[in-house]
Every structure is written in C-alpha cells, then in structure tokens.
Amino acid sequence: MCFKQRALYFLVLVMAAGIVVIALGGGLFGQANGWYMQWQHQAFSSLCHQISERSFWINGQPMAVCSRCLGIYAGFLGGWILLPFLTFFNFRKLVAYKKVFLVIVGINVLDFLGNLLGFWQNTLISRLVLGLLAGSTAAVLFSGSFFIKTHKQTEAYYGGVTTNILR
Amino acid sequence: MEESQQIYSDNPSYWTSIAIAAFVLGFIYFVISVIGGYATINSEPSGSMFGSMSQLISGGIGCLMAGFGGMLAIWHYCNSYEGITLSLGKGALIGIYTGFGIAVVMTILNQIWNLIDPTYTERLMDSMIANYEAMENISDAQKEQIIDGIASEFRNSNTLWGIIKGMLFISIPVCILNLITGMIGAKIFAKKEEVI
Numbered sequence: 001m002c003f004k005q006r007a008l009y010f011l012v013l014v015m016a017a018g019i020v021v022i023a024l025g026g027g028l029f030g031q032a033n034g035w036y037m038q039w040q041h042q043a044f045s046s047l048c049h050q051i052s053e054r055s056f057w058i059n060g061q062p063m064a065v066c067s068r069c070l071g072i073y074a075g076f077l078g079g080w081i082l083l084p085f086l087t088f089f090n091f092r093k094l095v096a097y098k099k100v101f102l103v104i105v106g107i108n109v110l111d112f113l114g115n116l117l118g119f120w121q122n123t124l125i126s127r128l129v130l131g132l133l134a135g136s137t138a139a140v141l142f143s144g145s146f147f148i149k150t151h152k153q154t155e156a157y158y159g160g161v162t163t164n165i166l167r
Numbered sequence: 168m169e170e171s172q173q174i175y176s177d178n179p180s181y182w183t184s185i186a187i188a189a190f191v192l193g194f195i196y197f198v199i200s201v202i203g204g205y206a207t208i209n210s211e212p213s214g215s216m217f218g219s220m221s222q223l224i225s226g227g228i229g230c231l232m233a234g235f236g237g238m239l240a241i242w243h244y245c246n247s248y249e250g251i252t253l254s255l256g257k258g259a260l261i262g263i264y265t266g267f268g269i270a271v272v273m274t275i276l277n278q279i280w281n282l283i284d285p286t287y288t289e290r291l292m293d294s295m296i297a298n299y300e301a302m303e304n305i306s307d308a309q310k311e312q313i314i315d316g317i318a319s320e321f322r323n324s325n326t327l328w329g330i331i332k333g334m335l336f337i338s339i340p341v342c343i344l345n346l347i348t349g350m351i352g353a354k355i356f357a358k359k360e361e362v363i
Contacts, residue, residue: 008256012350015343022340037316039336046196046233046273046337047344049226069230076347098355112227138347141354145255 001087002148009083009146016077023073027061040064056124067124068108071131078132079139086140087147101137108134179251181244181261188240189268196232196269197276199225201287208290212297233341236269237262237349238356245356253357255350262349263342270338274330281325292321 003009021028026038035041041050041064048069052062056070063070108130115122203225240261245251281288296314305313323329 005255008259012259012347015346019340019343036313037320042320042333042336043340046270047230047340049229051226066226101351116224116227138351141351142255145354 002150020073023065025064027058035061068127068131071128072135075132075135076139079136084147086143087149097141104133104137184240184244185264188236188265192232192236193269193272204291208294212301234344236265237345238352240265241352242356253353258349258353259346262345266342266345274334
C-alpha cells in the first residue's frame with residue numbers, strides 16, 4: 001500500500017481529533033466555571049447554535065456543540081481513521097461517493113427544515129446519526145487520495161534475473 | 168486543450184476567490200447574526216434554555232456560512248480557471264485562508280455595527296441576562312455565575328484584546344472546518360492532478 005501526502009493526512013487527523021475533543025465541552029474535563037463562559041463554547045459560538053437542550057451533556061454540562069455537529073465531527077474523525085482500511089475494499093466501483101455525500105447532506109438539510117417547520121420532531125439520537133453519516137461520508141470522499149493499493153504486475157519482474165533488480 | 172494547460176501551468180492566484188468567498192459568507196453570517204441579535208432583544212425573556220427559533224435558524228445557517236467558505240472559494244477558483252488542476256493540499260490551504268478571512272470580515276463588520284448602533288451590544292446583553300434571570304430550572308448560584316460571565320464577556324468584548332481574542336477564538340475552528348471543506352471542494356470541483 002502506498003501512502004501519499006502523509007503530512008496532510010496527519011495534520012487533518014490531529015485537527016479533527018482536536019475538534020472532537022473541544023466539541024465535547026468543559027464537562028469532560030470537569031471545568032468548574034459555568035458552561036456558558038467556557039472557551040470551548042466560545043470557540044464554537046459561530047459554528048453551532050449550542051442550544052443546550054439539543055446537545056448531549058457530560059458531568060452536568062452541555063457539550064460545546066449540538067448533537068448533529070458532534071455527529072459530523074466524530075463521523076469525520078472516524079471515517080478519516082478508517083481511510084487506510086477502506087483501501088483494501090474496492091468500494092469505489094460500487095459506490096459513487098460524491099453522490100452519496102450530497103444525498104446525505106440533503107437529508108440533513110431536509111431533517112433540519114422538517115423539524116423547523118413542524119412536520120416532524122427529530123431527537124438527539126436521530127440528529128447524531130444523521131450527523132455521523134454526513135461526517136463519515138465526507139471523510140470517505142478521500143479514499144484513494146492518501147492510501148493507494150499497489151498491485152505489482154507480473155511484467156515488473158521481467159528481466160529481473162539478468163538486471164538484478166529483484167535483489 | 169494544450170493552450171489552456173499552458174495558460175494555467177504557472178498556478179494563477181487564488182486570492183480573488185478567497186476574498187470573494189470570505190467577504191460574501193462573512194457578510195451573510197454577520198447579517199444573520201445581527202437579525203438574530205435583534206430578534207433576541209425584542210423578544211420577551213422566556214426563561215427557557217431551549218433557544219428561540221431565531222437562534223436555531225441563525226445557528227443552522229451560520230454553520231453553513233462559516234463552514235463552507237473553503238468549498239465556495241474552490242468552486243469560484245475552478246470556475247474562473249476552467250480545467251485547472253488542484254491538489255488536496257492547495258485546497259486545504261485555500262480553505263484555511265478563507266476561514267481566517269471570514270473571521271476577519273465578521274469581526275470588522277461587528278465593530279462597524281457597534282459604531283452604527285452603539286446600544287446594540289448593551290441591549291443584547293440585557294436581554295440575555297433577563298432570559299437567564301427568568302430561568303427556573305437552575306439554582307440561584309448557577310444563575311449568578313452565568314450572569315456574571317455574560318456581563319464580563321460583553322465588557323471585555325469592547326476592548327482591543329477582547330476583539331482580538333474573540334476573533335482568534337472564532338477563527339481556529341472556522342479555519343479547521345474550512346480546511347476540510349476546501350479539501351472536499353478540491354475533490355469535487357477541481358480536475359484531478361495527473362499522477363506521473
């Protein structure tokens with residue numbers, strides 16, 4: 001297996017892991033100050049509504065992001081970690097990743113609008129699951145970009161005995 | 168075909184695309200947040216921890232605006248230079264710059280708005296404090312702590328250090344998110360680089 005653009009892969013891995021840890025909020029570290037003032041909440045204030053009743057809680061404090069955002073970040077991290085393993089399965093021929101990604105993003109938007117307009121009531125878990133799907137399919141878009149399965153062709157060995165390339 | 172490859176072989180500048188994406192999305196985000204702010208100011212304190220409809224809408228749209236800048240910049244870049252190849256690394260770089268640009272535009276527009284309506288921040292703070300005061304499901308000590316926090320946060324937000332700190336706090340996750348959406352944009356919109 002060939003591993004390309006290692007620096008970028010590890011950079012994104014570290015950043016995605018950092019985002020997930022920060023998104024878990026101050027409850028994870030037992031921070032004493034009120035959750036509203038925690039730096040984790042301030043960091044995500046522009047990216048998420050942070051409504052506490054739409055977020056999971058840890059140690060009596062809501063996470064810094066809502067359940068859907070947590071799903072997106074965690075799903076992306078999970079998908080990113082699994083990228084090397086996906087190389088061994090040739091899904092590329094079976095699944096059109098871009099279409100799947102766009103469909104799942106569309107479902108998330110529909111779910112948000114349907115709940116907003118009162119057509120249905122989504123739950124913490126349903127939002128988490130949809131977020132997980134969106135995040136993981138976003139990561140899977142990059143399968144084949146960092147890890148490539150290499151097939152040594154028979155022709156590569158032709159003439160190896162006489163030219164000593166097999167040593 | 169050959170001609171177009173010759174034209175784009177020296178990597179045309181991506182700064183125009185970054186500036187357009189950062190300004191457009193930073194501006195829309197600012198407008199949405201100001202509308203949400205006035206909706207909060209003009210609403211009666213409900214005492215509910217469940218945010219208002221405006222908070223939900225502005226949060227949802229704000230996430231899209233702040234997060235998809237990288238993708239928009241790449242889309243614009245690829246449309247401007249049709250057939251251009253783009254590596255994932257370059258997509259990520261464009262995404263980071265766009266994310267930082269969005270944070271800067273948002274901060275500048277917020278400061279300009281504070282000059283246009285100097286009472287906006289204070290009224291928003293009062294409205295938020297009134298909402299927390301009306302809450303019944305948290306203890307008085309917790310309530311006091313949250314209200315003190317809101318007051319000190321708003322006080323600090325008017326100082327130079329407060330503005331810079333606020334911008335940095337916003338820009339870190341926004342840059343990371345845009346790095347990822349920039350890479351997704353490079354994957355979706357750009358022509359694949361030929362592997363030699």
